[in-house]
Amino acid sequence: MTSADVTIVGGGPAGSALAVALGRQGVRVELYEKAHHPRPKACGEGLLPHGVSALRDLVGLPDAPKVRGLRFRAGDASVDADFSTGHGLVVRRDRFDRWLFEHAASTPNVDARPGARYTGTRAPILVGADGRQSMFHRRLPATPAMPRRVGLSTHAIGVAGVTDRVEVFFHGDGELYLAPTGDGEVLLSALFDYRHFTPDGIRRLLASIPALRARTRRIEFTTPLLASAPLGSHVPRIVDEAERLLLVGDAAGSPDPIVGDGLALALASTRDAAEAIVSGNLRDYQRRRLARGARARRLGRLMLALSRTERRASWVLRHLSAAVPPLLDFAVGHESSHHARP
Numbered sequence: 001m002t003s004a005d006v007t008i009v010g011g012g013p014a015g016s017a018l019a020v021a022l023g024r025q026g027v028r029v030e031l032y033e034k035a036h037h038p039r040p041k042a043c044g045e046g047l048l049p050h051g052v053s054a055l056r057d058l059v060g061l062p063d064a065p066k067v068r069g070l071r072f073r074a075g076d077a078s079v080d081a082d083f084s085t086g087h088g089l090v091v092r093r094d095r096f097d098r099w100l101f102e103h104a105a106s107t108p109n110v111d112a113r114p115g116a117r118y119t120g121t122r123a124p125i126l127v128g129a130d131g132r133q134s135m136f137h138r139r140l141p142a143t144p145a146m147p148r149r150v151g152l153s154t155h156a157i158g159v160a161g162v163t164d165r166v167e168v169f170f171h172g173d174g175e176l177y178l179a180p181t182g183d184g185e186v187l188l189s190a191l192f193d194y195r196h197f198t199p200d201g202i203r204r205l206l207a208s209i210p211a212l213r214a215r216t217r218r219i220e221f222t223t224p225l226l227a228s229a230p231l232g233s234h235v236p237r238i239v240d241e242a243e244r245l246l247l248v249g250d251a252a253g254s255p256d257p258i259v260g261d262g263l264a265l266a267l268a269s270t271r272d273a274a275e276a277i278v279s280g281n282l283r284d285y286q287r288r289r290l291a292r293g294a295r296a297r298r299l300g301r302l303m304l305a306l307s308r309t310e311r312r313a314s315w316v317l318r319h320l321s322a323a324v325p326p327l328l329d330f331a332v333g334h335e336s337s338h339h340a341r342p
């Protein structure tokens with residue numbers, strides 16, 4: 001047993017945000033992070049508006065490009081879906097995760113330990129914030145989402161026509177995301193079905209999507225290509241009351257990244273987790289977090305079904321364009337406006 005009140009394992013966005021929320025309330029926290037920030041992290045780097053507002057309430061916002069919505073594209077079809085309230089952010093994970101971890105480290109009552117892998121000595125309350133492949137899934141098991149998918153991400157300069165919307169290109173085997181990260185740089189992230197994955201996937205897609213070919217003639221990659229698999233998981237129990245253990249962030253289950261909600265889910269649930277720890281009512285946290293996660297999972301399944309092939313995605317964008325913004329509303333929890341361009 002240590003002298004802290006809470007041990008948090010993992011200094012990614014979920015663990016760092018919770019450390020800030022607890023430390024401010026006088027709870028003594030030890031925050032273990034096995035890596036040193038900035039550490040590599042494959043991600044689509046989009047933070048939805050409800051995540052932005054949770055972050056603003058907690059620590060304020062980082063210096064990162066704002067986005068007003070999404071532009072979905074498949075073949076020649078294109079639909080813009082804008083957030084009706086607030087805006088999204090594109091957060092380069094190396095910078096964002098370091099920024100948030102530094103906030104945690106400078107919060108009173110937080111003992112942040114970069115480069116320290118958790119070894120088992122713990123405070124009375126233990127929090128698993130150690131990501132999708134959490135060590136605590138041995139006790140609170142996870143099931144991987146279906147279909148099994150692989151994600152790639154990198155950054156580049158020299159891409160023409162970048163706007164303040166995240167562009168989502170549905171291709172034959174999944175999606176490609178393009179978003180501004182600032183100073184003329186873009187994030188490129190591609191998600192694939194396991195069976196169609198190849199390590200050169202992003203280059204292959206840039207060459208094979210006609211709407212992108214001309215825009216990427218002068219492309220230069222600025223960061224290494226990162227990969228992650230499998231994407232998405234469900235964790236039916238995220239609290240063990242006897243052990244005084246709870247899971248947060250991806251450790252508590254993550255929707256398929258097609259929803260773009262992993263970070264927002266982690267940040268928007270921070271207050272619930274902090275309240276549960278302070279009040280001792282861990283079960284209440286479990287109920288709220290599972291409800292948020294179930295909503296995102298359902299949306300993910302629907303989006304994957306609607307976009308299974310490029311042809312189907314194109315048909316949906318052409319014929320059901322009015323349904324796209326309500327889907328986005330469902331994801332961000334409020335209304336949005338839209339403009340369809342057939």
Ligand SMILES: Cc1cc2nc3c(=O)[nH]c(=O)nc-3n(C[C@H](O)[C@H](O)[C@H](O)COP(=O)(O)OP(=O)(O)OC[C@H]3O[C@@H](n4cnc5c(N)ncnc54)[C@H](O)[C@@H]3O)c2cc1C
Nearest residue numbers: 010012013014034044045046118130131151249250262263
């Ligand atoms: C390809 C891809 C695209 C995505 N796109 C988006 C998107 O556009 N928008 C979005 O919101 N989400 C997206 N996500 C999901 C998002 O990346 C996650 O939801 C987010 O990283 C969860 O944060 P976390 O803090 O829970 O976990 P992580 O960010 O995984 O952090 C966990 C931390 O725990 C540390 N750790 C692990 N084990 C230990 C240990 N034993 N001791 C100490 N430290 C430990 C790790 O080093 C790590 O820093 C995407 C994910 C993928 C894979």
